[in-house]
Amino acid sequence: MKTENRRSALLGRKRYKRKDVSKEKTAALGIDDLFALKTSDDNHFYAVHERYFSDDKVACPACGSTKTRCSKVVKRNFKDILWDKPSGKDEEEKKFRVVDLTFYQRYLRCDGCNNSVFPEPIDFGDKGCRYTNRLSDDLADGTFRFSYKKVCDYYGVPASTASIGPIMRRRIQYRESLLLPVSTPQRLGIMEVVFFRESRPIVYALRDDGVYCLDILEDSPEETVLTFLRTLDTNEVDTVFIDPVESIRSAAATAFPGANIVVSDECLLRYARNAMLEIIHSDGKRFPVKFKDAALTMQDKHLQSDFERQQIKDGMESRPRLKSAYERHQAFMELLSGDWKTEDLEKWVDALPDDLPGFDPLVDVIDLFKQEISGYLELEEKPPDFYPTALQAVCEAFRGMPHCIFDVLRARCFLTIAYDTIEENGEKYRLGIHTTRLTQKMNEISNNIKEAREYGL
Ligand SMILES: [Zn+2]
Structure with missing residues (x-):
């Protein structure tokens, strides 16, 4: 590859001539500004930028000078996707083909500001990405709803974890640009x-x-x-x-x-529930109740049957710490379902035994966010x-x-x-x-x- 690059660099822009361009393949590729070259392989496109054949000078991005000349040509390989145009009869069934695209990208040297070398600008592929933008967008759109691997398998391209970031970022930026401004709520x-x-x-x-x-x-x-x-x-x-x-x-x-x-009380109850779940997961292994997370975190009065109530009681017998947590959690839910004041929360905290550190985050909230909790109680x-x-x-x-x-x-x-x-x-x-x-x-x-x-x- 190196030798080929050097040779093409030596040959300069004249390695390919206009007669090397295939009209059919250029049309099949259908990327604005690209000319596809004649080859026998239908699934591999070789292309140059249309300005390759023109006398238009690319302006230097550093100084704006148009005194630029080709210094080397670098082969860049992309995976690309071609969609069949719907035949009209069966528009539902779209067909695609994933192909290889080799793009001969020219690097230009600027005589205006010495030594500045830059690649000719392109807009069909992002820097460092091995998929063309249109393929990348198809992959990203699929990944919004399915696993990235599944989507890559479907399109027949490798699902490397390194490629997912750039692919998604591009599409995310686009979708974000479509978002309407937020209507601010009260x-x-x-x-x-x-x-x-x-x-x-x-x-x-x-x-x-x-x-x-x-x-x-x-x-x-x-x-x-x-x-x-x-x-x-x-x-x-x-x-x-x-x-x-x-x-x-x-x-x-x-x-x-x-x-x-x-x-709000919703938040306090959520913190209490999370604490309770943590204790269930540590102390409630093999607890003899179906759907124990739900059963052990709802208020006792909402349980489905006395049978379930009895099962919970039985399960607690050999699990004293879980039992004590369950009782404190029940008391907390009962407290918040009625009229309550911040002092009631403090009393609840005082009655909490020392061996239930799972409730510490909730205790901290009650202690450190008193003002916000009072603020909630005062809401009209x-x-x-x-x-x-x-x-x-x-x-x-x-x-x-x-x-x-x-x-x-x-x-x-x-x-x-x-x-x-x-x-x-x-x-x-x-x-x-x-x-x-x-x-x-x-x-x-x-x-x-x-x-x-x-x-x-
Ligand atoms: Zn320059």
């Missing part, structure tokens, strides 16, 4: 969901007819959260429901200085009944998603699923994605991936 929320041990904040709007998710953020440092919050209208937000995380509190306070920043309008259920469904949908890198996770949830929109003063805005649709679509994607469903178009 009631905003930031909740952390756990995705493979990483906490990812989700920003949502609480509206009269449901919870609408706006975006998922990579992590919780103040800067990341603040960057998102600054895209909203400061004056519109009057209440922010936060998860008790210092960086989230301070980002919310900075972005919305006039708003009530509160920690409390969140509607659907609120805790909607948020729990979101947490569970994330728990069910197979592992993937953050960019893919975000793209699958927030750049693929349609947004609900609203028109204000003749402009369209996005409300977010209603949790019912978000969780339903997320569960569909999870199933596509888990059941290794066949990928089709």
Whole structure:
């Protein structure tokens, strides 16, 4: 390859002549600005840029001078995709072919600013990517709904983990550019969901007819959260429901200085439930109840039968720590289902035995976020009944998603699923994605991936 490159460099631009260009192959390739050369192999295209044959000078990107000349030609190999034009009769059935594309890219030397050497600009393939942009986009679109490996198998290209990042990034940027501006809600929320041990904040709007998710953020440092919050209208937000995380509190306070920043009972109950689940997983092995996570975290009065109640009692006998955690959790849920004050939470904390460190995060919240909890109690309008259920469904949908890198996770949830929109003063805005649709679509994607469903178009 080296020798060939040098030879072509020595031959300069005249290695190929116009008569070497194949009209048919150029048309079949169909990439603007590229001329395909005559070859006998139908599945391998060799191409040069159309300016290869013209006298047009490429301007130097450093100084703008057009005193540039070819210094070498570098062979770049891409995988590319060709789609058959629909024949008209059967438009449903689209056919494609993955082909090799070798592009002779010229490197130019600028005489205007000495020694500056640069490749001629192209727009069908990104730097460092071995797929053409159009193939890359097809792969990315598939990966929004299926596993990357499945999609690559379908197209017959290698599924290297190194290639997924650049492929997705390009498509994500494009999809992001299509997003409408957010319609700022009066009631905003930031909740952390756990995705493979990483906490990812989700920003949502609480509206009269449901919870609408706006975006998922990579992590919780103040800067990341603040960057998102600054895209909203400061004056519109009057209440922010936060998860008790210092960086989230301070980002919310900075972005919305006039708003009530509160920690709701939904959040306290979620923290209590997570603590209880942790203890169930450590102390409740082989617990004699079906669906023990659900059975042991719901209020006793909502259990299906006395039989189940008895089973729980029996199971607790040999598990004293689990029993004590269960009782404290039940007491907490009972407390929050009635009228309560922050002092009641403190009494609950005081009655907590020392051997249940699983509840420590909740104890810290009660201690450190007193003001936000009081703020919640003072709210004139409390969140509607659907609120805790909607948020729990979101947490569970994330728990069910197979592992993937953050960019893919975000793209699958927030750049693929349609947004609900609203028109204000003749402009369209996005409300977010209603949790019912978000969780339903997320569960569909999870199933596509888990059941290794066949990928089709
Ligand atoms: Zn220059």
